[in-house]
Amino acid sequence: MIDILSYGLMGLGVFFWFWGTFPLLGNRSVLFKLHTLSVSDTLGSINILVGLLLRIPEQWPLILLALITLAIWNTVLGYVLAYCSSHEKRNG
Template structure:
């Protein structure tokens, strides 16, 4: 019973983090700040989801570990690529 509660908490935290990163997109901050805030919230939310799923299905740990590793690598590389591509736009538009 305790594992199901912990799993539910992780899934709930993941859902909250997913939605927490979205309202920043509507602010007047720089595009790099928006991308950073959204990608951090999305990554942490997804990792919380993976932990919640791992608690519910402990026998699937190799697959979930692969998903966590892929998620961390993908979001890190994507964040650098987007920041690199957006950087000249920031200089041109102030």
């Protein structure tokens, strides 16, 4: 049962990775595309890491560190992109 749940979460993570790339083909703004891509990549990566946690629970400290780092990195990257975008509009 754990194996099925683990594979399901990892499959869902890969689905989110691919799902986030489809808006890149649209005619929306670059910031919308980056936001969609970063959110779907974050959700996909978190699902994959939780799936790995179910498969190899003895590695929980490293997987927990990866989850925390992923959440912090993507939040900070979002703020940096938003700042750079608003700074460029004010000076441009």
